[in-house]
Amino acid sequence: xxxxxxxxxxxxxxxxxxxxxxxxxxxxxxxxxxxxxxxxxxxxxxxxxxxxxxxxxxxxxxxxxxxxxxxxxxxxxxxxxxxxxxxxxxxxxxxxxxxxxxxxxxxxxxxxxxxxxxx
Numbered sequence: 001x002x003x004x005x006x007x008x009x010x011x012x013x014x015x016x017x018x019x020x021x022x023x024x025x026x027x028x029x030x031x032x033x034x035x036x037x038x039x040x041x042x043x044x045x046x047x048x049x050x051x052x053x054x055x056x057x058x059x060x061x062x063x064x065x066x067x068x069x070x071x072x073x074x075x076x077x078x079x080x081x082x083x084x085x086x087x088x089x090x091x092x093x094x095x096x097x098x099x100x101x102x103x104x105x106x107x108x109x110x111x112x113x114x115x116x117x118x119x
Contacts, residue, residue, distance in 0.1 A: 026086045029053060029097040037080050050097070054079055057101040068111040081108055 032046025033054075040047075058078060061067035069078060085104045086092045092100045 026097045026100045027093040033083050053097045054101045057098050067105045069109045
């Protein structure tokens with residue numbers, strides 16, 4: 001009985017880990033990102049995964065002085081830019097969402113000499 005319980009729990013944990021790994025890549029995160037920018041009320045978990053990854057990259061890159069997103073740009077616009085980039089670069093679908101977000105932010109909004117970021 002213990003062996004059966006262990007096998008069932010192990011299978012469940014393995015499936016959960018595999019699903020979580022898929023959410024890390026751009027392909028797995030895009031549905032949540034789209035739900036967020038389209039104000040969909042369902043799919044909050046996926047939206048949270050998307051928001052968390054992109055917000056983390058944005059925050060750290062601004063703090064490091066690498067990215068300077070203009071003050072009038074809101075978070076929804078940043079996420080939309082990441083979505084648009086990934087949709088036009090399908091080779092990015094299988095990279096981590098954080099890596100794709102980094103490429104987008106550093107390409108679109110790099111800090112130039114003398115430019116002040118939000119900090």
